[in-house]
Amino acid sequence: MTETVHNLLLGFSVALSPPVLLYAFVGCVVGTIVGVLPGVGPLAGISLLLPATFGLDATKAIVMLAGIYYGAMYGGSTTSILMRIPGEAASVMTCIDGYAMARKGRAGAALAIAAVGSYVAGTVSVVALMFLAPPLASFALRFGPPEYFALLILGLLVLAYMSSGSMVKALAMATLGLLLGMIGIDQMTGYFRFAYGVVELGDGIGVVPVAVGLFGLSEILATAGQETPPAVIKPTLRELLPSRQEWKDANWPIWRGTVLGFLIGIIPGSAHIISSFVSYAVERRLARRPEEFGQGAVAGVAGPESANNSATSGAFVPMLALGVPSGPIPAVMLAAMMVHGVSPGPLLIKQQPELFWGFIASMYVGNVVLLILNLPLVGVFVNLLRVPYPLLYPGILVFCILGVYAVNSSVVDVWIMLVMGLVGYLLRKLEFEPAPIVLGVILAPMIEMALRQSLAMSDGQYAIFLTRPIATTLLAVGVLLVLLSFKSLITHGFDWRERMAMAEKGDEL
Amino acid sequence: MLTTNRVAAVTLGALAVVVLFESRKLPLGSLHNPGPAYMPVLLALALLVFAILVGAYGGASRGLGAVGWSEWRHAAAILGTCAFAAIALERLGYRLTMAIALGFLIGVIERQGVFVTLTLAVALAAGSYLLFDTLLRVPLPRGPFGL
Numbered sequence: 339m340t341e342t343v344h345n346l347l348l349g350f351s352v353a354l355s356p357p358v359l360l361y362a363f364v365g366c367v368v369g370t371i372v373g374v375l376p377g378v379g380p381l382a383g384i385s386l387l388l389p390a391t392f393g394l395d396a397t398k399a400i401v402m403l404a405g406i407y408y409g410a411m412y413g414g415s416t417t418s419i420l421m422r423i424p425g426e427a428a429s430v431m432t433c434i435d436g437y438a439m440a441r442k443g444r445a446g447a448a449l450a451i452a453a454v455g456s457y458v459a460g461t462v463s464v465v466a467l468m469f470l471a472p473p474l475a476s477f478a479l480r481f482g483p484p485e486y487f488a489l490l491i492l493g494l495l496v497l498a499y500m501s502s503g504s505m506v507k508a509l510a511m512a513t514l515g516l517l518l519g520m521i522g523i524d525q526m527t528g529y530f531r532f533a534y535g536v537v538e539l540g541d542g543i544g545v546v547p548v549a550v551g552l553f554g555l556s557e558i559l560a561t562a563g564q565e566t567p568p569a570v571i572k573p574t575l576r577e578l579l580p581s582r583q584e585w586k587d588a589n590w591p592i593w594r595g596t597v598l599g600f601l602i603g604i605i606p607g608s609a610h611i612i613s614s615f616v617s618y619a620v621e622r623r624l625a626r627r628p629e630e631f632g633q634g635a636v637a638g639v640a641g642p643e644s645a646n647n648s649a650t651s652g653a654f655v656p657m658l659a660l661g662v663p664s665g666p667i668p669a670v671m672l673a674a675m676m677v678h679g680v681s682p683g684p685l686l687i688k689q690q691p692e693l694f695w696g697f698i699a700s701m702y703v704g705n706v707v708l709l710i711l712n713l714p715l716v717g718v719f720v721n722l723l724r725v726p727y728p729l730l731y732p733g734i735l736v737f738c739i740l741g742v743y744a745v746n747s748s749v750v751d752v753w754i755m756l757v758m759g760l761v762g763y764l765l766r767k768l769e770f771e772p773a774p775i776v777l778g779v780i781l782a783p784m785i786e787m788a789l790r791q792s793l794a795m796s797d798g799q800y801a802i803f804l805t806r807p808i809a810t811t812l813l814a815v816g817v818l819l820v821l822l823s824f825k826s827l828i829t830h831g832f833d834w835r836e837r838m839a840m841a842e843k844g845d846e847l
Numbered sequence: 848m849l850t851t852n853r854v855a856a857v858t859l860g861a862l863a864v865v866v867l868f869e870s871r872k873l874p875l876g877s878l879h880n881p882g883p884a885y886m887p888v889l890l891a892l893a894l895l896v897f898a899i900l901v902g903a904y905g906g907a908s909r910g911l912g913a914v915g916w917s918e919w920r921h922a923a924a925i926l927g928t929c930a931f932a933a934i935a936l937e938r939l940g941y942r943l944t945m946a947i948a949l950g951f952l953i954g955v956i957e958r959q960g961v962f963v964t965l966t967l968a969v970a971l972a973a974g975s976y977l978l979f980d981t982l983l984r985v986p987l988p989r990g991p992f993g994l
Contacts, residue, residue, distance in 0.1 A: 393984045506904070507852075510859055510897035517866060517890045524883035529873055531883055532866075559925055563918025728957035732949050733971055735925065739932050739945075740975055744985045752933040756926060763922060767914045768851040786886045798879030 369409020515778020603652020940990020
């Protein structure tokens with residue numbers, strides 16, 4: 339405990355230094371803008387802005403990117419409440435009651451509750467991250483290649499299980515991502531694989547062009563030709579204060595959302611999306627008047643908003659402690675850290691304590707910045723949405739091309755983005771989720787290395803995965819999830835993943 | 848009936864077969880010393896299985912005709928603009944390429960007025976260059992006459 343406090347003080351000495359504070363602030367502002375803009379979610383936002391951090395040292399760069407991440411989570415709620423347009427997928431559930439509150443003239447109160455809920459959740463979950471990550475990292479030092487292989491496979495299986503819709507489709511996408519990750523020089527033998535003479539593919543396909551293509555460009559392709567968004571409800575500063583009853587109604591949902599969000603965040607998968615869905619379902623079930631949900635229930639805003647922000651911190655636990663990203667956004671964050679020469683994993687906390695604890699402390703600071711920033715400036719951010727989409731998307735496209743090109747100064751990456759944009763657009767039409775592809779691309783080299791090292795250790799015996807307790811347990815959990823996914827086939831009913839897919843499409847909205 | 852899942856299944860299956868075919872150029876290795884083709888072959892086989900499963904349950908998905916493609920012209924124009932940017936970026940330089948790309952999208956595709964088109968195209972191309980290249984020191988390509 340004393341050591342943790344000492345380390346945290348070290349972290350605050352880093353986070354509160356003026357340059358780091360400035361980059362945390364810039365990250366939060368940019369992240370909020372990214373969250374507000376439809377079509378540029380946190381994943382594409384972090385990928386696009388990665389080159390902007392190249393001139394910075396690792397600590398400032400990571401602090402700024404983290405600021406973009408949780409800024410985007412905050413920003414997404416604004417458009418959900420004021421326009422019924424989720425700025426990013428995790429805000430889908432906020433649309434339902436947030437927009438209903440706005441139509442009743444309580445837009446300001448809904449925004450304030452979302453902001454305060456996000457602040458409480460963000461701060462509490464950072465405390466949990468602070469206490470959980472170091473012991474988990476110590477435990478992970480016991481991991482050898484078989485344990486890492488089992489953990490990575492479990493990560494993909496959980497992501498597939500947690501995805502809305504079909505697990506088989508999600509697994510197919512994860513496999514596609516792993517195959518894309520096979521392109522380039524084989525790390526163990528030096529063979530060029532599937533590069534077809536393109537030298538730039540020697541280092542493999544970067545996660546940035548894949549993420550920007552699948553999430554940024556494909557969104558532009560799908561929405562540019564459609565009608566412009568509906569009118570914006572603009573609250574005044576005076577309307578931002580919720581009533582006493584509204585605070586009372588929001589209190590417990592905020593705390594429940596915080597705990598739920600953090601726990602779900604640790605589990606691999608699109609945690610922030612799932613957590614908001616689960617929180618909404620829990621609040622509706624616990625409500626004294628469930629019929630109010632959909633008509634502007636305060637708990638329907640407070641719970642999901644707290645949960646998705648708490649999950650943001652939760653997702654950093656396996657990434658920082660194990661070096662294993664739990665979803666596409668942490669995967670891009672991991673790639674960003676690697677670009678800056680930082681290797682997250684069990685040794686990070688010991689080898690680079692300033693960076694780890696500075697990052698933790700900057701999350702506290704970031705939450706305060708976002709609370710101060712978001713409420714008074716909500717009108718400014720909302721004005722971005724008044725820019726007609728035919729003028730907005732060409733600008734976003736420029737940043738997509740710029741962001742992707744600048745990572746390696748390579749036009750090959752722009753071509754990859756173009757292809758992945760087309761793939762993402764077609765996948766959207768065919769109702770496939772692209773998120774597992776991104777995770778597959780980043781996990782592919784780790785999985786391959788762990789498998790080949792494990793087989794070399796065991797002289798080609800696959801039984802090695804069944805003779806080591808940690809690996810066996812992890813794989814058993816994976817098998818259990820696969821079996822659970824068959825449940826709805828037997829019962830012929832909708833399971834929670836199918837209900838979530840329906841909600842995302844708006845069938846329940 | 849041609850459903851979305853069946854189309855996806857055929858595409859994924861074909862991709863898996865292509866990977867299997869291409870992997871024959873690489874050594875497969877052995878169980879205790881897997882070669883560079885080992886993992887791709889394993890993954891291609893897994894993809895083939897998933898494609899078959901997606902196809903097998905494909906009847907319940909939407910028909911391909913029910914998928915809306917109304918925005919395809921816009922999508923094609925945007926993809927064409929990206930392709931132009933990829934070709935021109937290192938030949939014409941960042942500012943010129945982006946100004947042309949933006950001018951095409953705003954003026955031709957979105958049919959905005961000449962003043963709006965020119966102002967936005969030049970301001971966005973020059974502004975993003977100033978922000979990234981000059982202020983953030985991310986090197987961006989220059990074209991003829993240092994543009």
